[in-house]
Amino acid sequence: MMATGGQSSDSVRQFVTAAGLRTKKNLRLTRQTFSFMLKNPVYCGLILHNGKTYKGSFPPIVSEELWLSVQDTLRGKKKAVPMKSVDERFPLRGFVKCGHCQAKLTSGNVKGRSKTYAKYWCWNKGCEHPVSVNREKLEADWLDFLTDLQPAFDALVNVLPVLANANAHKRIEQAEQRQRHLATQLSEKEAMRLSIFESFTKGDLTQPEFRRMMDMIAADIAQIEAARREFVAEAEAVLQLTADSSRTTIPAKALWASAHLTDKLTVQNALFPEGICYRTDIGFFEPPTEHLQELVFKMLLSSVGEMHGEEIKSGRGEWI
Numbered sequence: 001m002m003a004t005g006g007q008s009s010d011s012v013r014q015f016v017t018a019a020g021l022r023t024k025k026n027l028r029l030t031r032q033t034f035s036f037m038l039k040n041p042v043y044c045g046l047i048l049h050n051g052k053t054y055k056g057s058f059p060p061i062v063s064e065e066l067w068l069s070v071q072d073t074l075r076g077k078k079k080a081v082p083m084k085s086v087d088e089r090f091p092l093r094g095f096v097k098c099g100h101c102q103a104k105l106t107s108g109n110v111k112g113r114s115k116t117y118a119k120y121w122c123w124n125k126g127c128e129h130p131v132s133v134n135r136e137k138l139e140a141d142w143l144d145f146l147t148d149l150q151p152a153f154d155a156l157v158n159v160l161p162v163l164a165n166a167n168a169h170k171r172i173e174q175a176e177q178r179q180r181h182l183a184t185q186l187s188e189k190e191a192m193r194l195s196i197f198e199s200f201t202k203g204d205l206t207q208p209e210f211r212r213m214m215d216m217i218a219a220d221i222a223q224i225e226a227a228r229r230e231f232v233a234e235a236e237a238v239l240q241l242t243a244d245s246s247r248t249t250i251p252a253k254a255l256w257a258s259a260h261l262t263d264k265l266t267v268q269n270a271l272f273p274e275g276i277c278y279r280t281d282i283g284f285f286e287p288p289t290e291h292l293q294e295l296v297f298k299m300l301l302s303s304v305g306e307m308h309g310e311e312i313k314s315g316r317g318e319w320i
Helices: 009-018 031-039 064-074 135-155 159-201 207-243 252-258 261-271 288-308
Strands: 046-049 052-055 096-098 106-111 116-121 132-134 276-279
Touching: 009 031, 009 159, 009 207, 031 064, 064 106, 116 135, 132 135, 135 252, 159 207, 252 261
Parallel strands: 096 276
Antiparallel strands: 046 052, 106 116, 116 132
């Protein structure tokens, strides 16, 4: 609710109070307590110590992207926009990593003196050389990078479907986990709706307040349902890609440039499941050809070993 930029801190506090949020002592949250809660980075898994930020060893409650979005709202840097799990305007967000600290780049529109700029940047305050680059520059470098990869794609025909197939199980499992998470969120929203209704029947809320909160809950539920549909579409794209065994060439640059967002994500994750690093001085520097060949050769060796009923081993740099 805070991240959308469409609600004040007081209205959100009122909403979650009506939904049943209390302190450990079962008291209502004061403005100060609620503000501290929203600004506390520990909820996204980060710990501040002596002016530096460290990753905690515990699982975060919210994503870093969501937490940072809330901080932008609190600082008045963000206008009201609907929350989305992915954004067509920034297809490389969460995929490209800062080449200095390995944090995944976030993105957004940054207001300059005379106009607004679409940018990707490293969110890590502890990074000594955080990447900050215009969207056009990063995506142009990415297309050039794909062009450089084309000889490897042409030499390794059908590699993309094979790679996608190799990672399909992991990605589908992650999608299923995300679907379960969204289902949990949906159940929580339904519980919040019931709590708000009970508060209204007790006279704790006026009719306008009740109606406004119920409308907000309905909007949140609609967003969750939309996110679930997006993951279904991505799963279908993975299945289509893995089923395509008839490719004669893989026009990587053209494929990515003209593809729908879901297909862009499919191509990116199939090529580099763990993401790829970027620095403004040297660009993308993951060794792509070696990475692809190693994966392909390992899969081929595994397949041959299974066919002959024996395990084929190879030393470093000695491929059979």
